[in-house]
Amino acid sequence: MKEGPDIARIAALIGDPARANMLTALMSGKALTVSELAEEGGVTIQTASSHLSKLDEGGLLRPRKQGRHKYFSLAGDEVAQVLEGLMGLAxxxxxxxxxxxxxxxxxxxxxxxxxxxxxxxxxxxxxxxxARGFLTAEAEELLLTDAGADFVARFEIDLDDLRLKRTPLCRECLDWSERRSHLAGSLGRAFLARFEELSWATRDPKTRVVVFSRTGVKEFEQLFGGV
Amino acid sequence: MKEGPDIARIAALIGDPARANMLTALMSGKALTVSELAEEGGVTIQTASSHLSKLDEGGLLRPRKQGRHKYFSLAGDEVAQVLEGLMGLAxxxxxxxxxxxxxxxxxxxxxxxxxxxxxxxxxxxxxxxxARGFLTAEAEELLLTDAGADFVARFEIDLDDLRLKRTPLCRECLDWSERRSHLAGSLGRAFLARFEELSWATRDPKTRVVVFSRTGVKEFEQLFGGV
DNA sequence: TTCATGGTTCGAGCGTAATCGAACCATCTG
DNA sequence: CAGATGGTTCGATTACGCTCGAACCATGAA
Known part of the structure; x- marks a missing residue:
């Protein structure tokens, strides 16, 4: 009856409405301050502070101090992935x-x-x-092929820069709405950043919505559409 | 602040120690009765019954009545995947x-x-x-190649039978201990069943441990070892 | 230095939900 | 039918943890 890791501990962490709202807000990828997260959680700053230290202790968050502000972001991809999974179930x-x-x-x-x-x-x-053979699951992990690296370079993403980081380049992430995989990892991040750089898309600062401009959609479809 | 599905609801379901233990027990894949799950959860039958109806209502379980017994199993792969993810975090x-x-x-x-x-x-x-090209991630999903189908057939797994089911044939599942993917889906299930059929392995009835016999290990290594 | 702002810590209040005893219902056995 | 076993429902108890007010600490600005 007592085998494996203690699942209840961290599930309970996510199971509180205030904390769940905070975590959902952090799915935007942005680092948020305690007061912002208090707002998101619909709770006073004191309680938010308490919640956040619990989440931090549970290893779900990565805190950073900057001046008199304290910023929190999700601890990593694995956390985001579990949250997406939970959203799928919900x-x-x-x-x-x-x-x-x-x-x-x-x-x-x-x-x-x-x-x-x-x-x-x-x-x-x-x-x-x-489909175009830019990504394959050759080994246990998702891999970028040579052709893929070429494509990425032509799209003006600095691959060498990404490879320097410790985080995995490619990673699959299960989508709660589509129930299919999409690209995570540092390359996934880079693609989104590039879309924003090209003004194809902007993030709604208040929600997780990504708004594509008309030309953005057109360019996107041309490059990635019609599989 | 209120976007997306209600994550807290079902995280809270998993967040109770008794329920978490029951779910962990169900990760064995076996369907268990109320009293067995009560034992697993370390709780009386009455409370177990209450817990189980909550989990059921939350869509995490699939109940089946058989005579005067009521059997519960996990609702599906997605649930198992989230549980594995949580184990990883824990x-x-x-x-x-x-x-x-x-x-x-x-x-x-x-x-x-x-x-x-x-x-x-x-x-x-x-x-x-x-590695041997039996599986590829050609489309959004994991696919069995022709060579793979051939291999599977030679291993005496009835592929046509599997294809009749509604569940996806291949599916990736993230491993909490290895932090890498392994094969889920009906084909994954079939492989394990075949290992048991060949007496390469047996399941420990009390835990999730799979015990490979000496010859089982040898055969397994010969067929799948040394990538 | 004083004042304002951002966070933390402490303590008390309060609700929700887990827990179990007891009674009840359903199914199988003899 | 009676008796046994498996589950459910109900109610009362209890405890855990969420919540916020108030006081406190830290940083930055005037």
Whole structure:
């Protein structure tokens, strides 16, 4: 009866509404201060502080002090992945918080998942890269092929820079709305950043929604559409 | 602040120690009765019954009545995957319930993950299938190649039978101990079943441990070893 | 230095939910 | 039918942990 890691501990951490809201807010990938997170959690700053230290102790967050501010972000991809998984279960159980409003549609189309693109367009990107042989699952991990590296370079993403980092270059992340994989890891992050750089897309500062401009959609479709 | 599915609801479900223990027990893939799960959860039958109806209502379980028994199993792969993810986080946070006893070592070597093989040998199997081109991530999903189908047939797994089911044939599942993918889905299940059929391995009825016989290990290594 | 702002710590209040005893219902056995 | 076993429902108890007010500490600005 007592085998394996202690699942309840951290599930309980996520299981509190205030903390869950904070974590969901952090899925935007941005680092947020204690007071911002208090706002997101719908709770006073004192309680937020308490919640955040618990989450931190549980290894779910990465805190950073900057001046008199304290910024929190998710501890890593694994955390984001579990959160997405939970969203999938929650959505599947039919217990959506709000019954598919317009916001929900936008979220399903394109949203930020920690630091990369998720939703319909996220999976579209992923599928396209796989179908054209730019990505393969040759070994246990997802790998960028030579052709893929070439493509990425032409898209003006600095690959060498990414490879220097300790985080894995490619990673799969399961999408709660699409129930399919999309690209995470530092390359996934880089793609989203490049989209923003090109002004194809901007992030809604208040939500996780990623808004693609008209030309952005056109360019995107041309490059990654019609798999 | 209120976007996306209600994560807290189901995280809270998993967050109770008794329920978490029950779910962990169900990761063995077997369907268990209320009284067995009460035992696993370390709680009386009445409370277990209450817990189980909550989990059921949350969509995490699949109940089946058989005579005067009521059997519960996990609702599906997605649930198992989230549980594995949570185990990963818990293990990463260093909060193992018991500090790596001998049981823990066995679990890391080979264990049942819902219905398929996980642990070191699970990832070894997966890697081998990928490396030899039997599995590819050609589309959004993991696919069995023609050569793979051939191999599977020679291993005397009835592929047509599997394809009839509604569940996906291949699926990736992230391993908490190895932090790498292994094969889930109906094919993953079939492999484990075949290993048992060949008497290469047996499941420890009390835990999730999969015990490979001496010859079982030898045959396994010969077929899937040394990637 | 004083004042303002951002966070933390302490303590008390309060609710929710886990728990179990007891009674009840359902199914199988003899 | 009676008796045994497996589960559920109900109610009362209890405890854990969320919550916020208030006081405190740290940093930056005037």
């Amino acid at each position: 959505a599947g159980a039919g217990h959506l918080r709000r019954r598919t409003g317009p916001k929900d549609i936008e979220l399903r189309r394109a949203r930020v998942c920690y630091n990369h693109l998720a939703g319909d367009m996220g999976t579209q990107l992923f599928d396209s890269l796989i | 293990a990463g946070a260093g909060h193992l319930r018991r500090r790596t006893g001998p049981k823990d070592i066995e679990l890391r070597r080979a264990r049942v993950c819902y219905n398929h093989l996980a642990g070191d040998m699970g990832t070894q199997l997966f890697d081998s299938l990928i």
